Amino acid sequence: MTLVSAPPKFHATIQDSSDRAASVAEKPRRHRVVIVGGGFGGLAVAQALGGQDGIDVTLVDRRNHHLFQPLLYQVATAILSPGEIAEPIRHILNPYDNIRVLLGELDAVDANRRAIVIEDGERIPYDSLVLATGAAHSYFGHDDWERTAPGLKTLDDARRIRARVLLSFEQAERTEDPAERERFTTFAVIGGGPTGVEMAGAIAGLAREALARDFKAVDPTKARILLIEGGQRILSAFHEDLSAYAEKALTGLGVTVMTGHAVEDVTPEGVTVDGRLIPTATVVWGAGVQASPVGRWLDLETDKAGRVRVAPDLSVPGREGVYVIGDAALSLAEDGSPLPGLAQVAHQQGVYLGRALRAKIQNGMPPKPFRFRSRGNLAVIGRNEAVVEWGRFRLKGFPAWLVWGIAHVYLLVGFQNRLLVCMRWLWTYLTAHNGARVIFDEDPDVLWEVESRRRRPQRS
Ligand SMILES: Cc1cc2nc3c(=O)[nH]c(=O)nc-3n(C[C@H](O)[C@H](O)[C@H](O)COP(=O)(O)OP(=O)(O)OC[C@H]3O[C@@H](n4cnc5c(N)ncnc54)[C@H](O)[C@@H]3O)c2cc1C
Incomplete structure (x- = not known):
């Protein structure tokens, strides 16, 4: 019985494995797309490739969340809480079975062997690689200023700035020294772009409305807020x-706008402008950005802002299968000018590239060149004050502020975030009460901040 029954089993096994071999041979290998960065660009690529036949996507980010950077200044000025403008990437991409999300920091790209290397040495092979790693601050060669003048790019940055602003008022309340009190109630924002304008306006709002009646020894409405711009x-x-x-509106909010003044030095004592020290304990940097090190990863030349030049289909010439999008890419508009570092540019590039990769992988279709369609330029100045520009169309004041608010809520990722932000804005609008004014012990730099202020010799 045993001898008789054995052969069929043996045959079945051979049959099974040859079937499997045949089916493996017949089944085309799935195309592996690796995306680094789950910001505006990377997330849009992943969403466009979600659920697509024959494509496996791996998205790697060093943070577990997608961040809505345009509202960071509201976290830094205690209007919103960090969780209201961030959403776990894993949760956003959860509906797609063909996408896996990995927490890790890109360390190197091995373009010859088509693999990326993350910080612990793990290699992840790719057929197509999308680098969407964004940008960081640039201190124009003065990296030592960073400790004193944090920029606004991450949730940690926003919490750090919020802690410093709130701690400054606390220190001003405690000190008996009028000069120190003035230093603690002087706030310097460096850089007059949208981020600097938003920050200066929001600190003014915080001081003049939300904190107005919270202190006894110090009057927050008398705080000096400086916006320093070199241009x-x-x-x-x-x-x-x-x-x-915008300058007039900021002045109306109590901000001193200093245009044509370059900052020469930044120390814990204050900022030096035109050879004169302006004592301040809180400096916010909004003056420059530098692309993430894509040039180093790809061993390529970059422009001054560290961006790698990409072809009209966003591929990197000389690095097959590699694409760079968003703030890290030097991508040209139809008139030859570089596209600005904006969320709408990164998002449109991500959607375009996701669709182009899909068409190329599934049907072998060559991509048409990427075309950016501007949705307008927006900047908020303060409550009821914003400016909007779309081609020749220009809007300012309350109508612009409404457009700004609707656009930002619409663009936020996740229904819950939209709802929470709307409710928070309504509350702040009606009560002028910034609800997120708590300083947490674990806020980055809080201990350093408290210690360094304590160690600083007191003025006589
Ligand atoms: C304060 C502020 C306000 C802004 N306001 C506006 C606005 O009002 N309107 C507008 O259009 N644009 C605005 N922008 C610009 C906009 O946010 C950026 O242009 C946009 O985020 C760029 O998208 P991105 O996908 O290139 O990069 P990002 O959105 O920055 O995403 C990059 C991602 O890559 C990840 N990453 C970076 N390095 C690594 C690594 N080595 N390994 C793994 N992951 C990595 C990061 O964690 C991040 O998730 C603002 C920016 C800031 C900072």
Whole structure:
């Protein structure tokens, strides 16, 4: 019985394995797309490839969340809480079975062997690689300023700035020294682009409304808020009329706008402008950005801002299967000018590239060149004050502020975030009460901050 029954089993096994071999041979290998960065660009690529036949996607990010950077300044000024503008990437991409999300930091790209290397040495092979790693701050060669003048790019940055602003008022309340009190209630924002304008306006709002009655020894409404810009006007990417309007509106909010003044030094004592020290304990950097090190990873030349030049289909010439999008890419508009570092550019590039990869992998279709369609330029100045520019169309004041608010809520990822932000804005609008004014012990730099202020010799 045993001898008789054995052969069929043996045959079945051979049959099974040859079937499997045949089916493996017949089944085309799935195309592996690796995306680094789950920001505006990377997330849009992943969503466009979600659920697609024959494509496996791996998205790697060093943070577990997608961040809506345009509202970071509201976290830094205690209007919103960090969780309201961030959403776990894993959760956003959860509906797609063909996408896996990995927490890890890109360390190197092995373009010859088509693999990326993450910080612990793990290699992840790819057929197509999308680098969407964004940008960081640039201190124009003064990296030592970073500790004193944090920029606004991550949730940690926003919490750090929020802690410093709130701690400054606390220190001002405690000190008996009028000069120190003035230093603690002087806030310097460096850079008159949209981020600097938003920050200066929001600190003014916090001091003049939300904190107005919270202190006894110090009057927050008398806080000095300086917006320091090296160029001749703030919001230089906007029409001159809108720049002038923004400057007037900021002045109305109590911000001192200093255009044509380059910052020469930043120390814990204050900022030096035109050879004069302006004592301040809180400095916010909004002056420059530098692309993430894509040039180093790909061993390629970059422009001054660290961006790698990409072809019209967003591929990197000389690095087969590699694409760079968003703030890390030097991508040209139809008139030959570089596209700006904006969320709408990164998002449109991500959607385009996701669809182009899909068409190429599934049907072998060559991509058409990427075309950016501007959805307009927006900057908020303060409550009821914003500017909007879309081609020749210009809007300012309350209507612009409404457009800004609707656009930002619409663009936020996740229904829950949209709802929470709307409710929080309504509450802040009606009560002028910034609800997120808690300083947490674990806030980055809080201990360093408290210690360094304590160690600083007291003025006599
Ligand atoms: C304060 C502020 C306000 C802004 N306001 C506006 C606005 O109002 N309108 C507008 O259009 N644009 C605005 N922008 C610009 C906009 O946010 C960026 O242009 C946009 O985020 C760029 O998208 P991205 O996908 O290239 O990069 P990001 O959105 O920055 O995403 C990059 C991702 O890559 C990840 N990453 C980076 N390095 C690594 C690594 N080595 N390994 C793994 N992961 C990595 C990061 O964690 C991040 O998730 C603002 C930016 C800031 C900072």
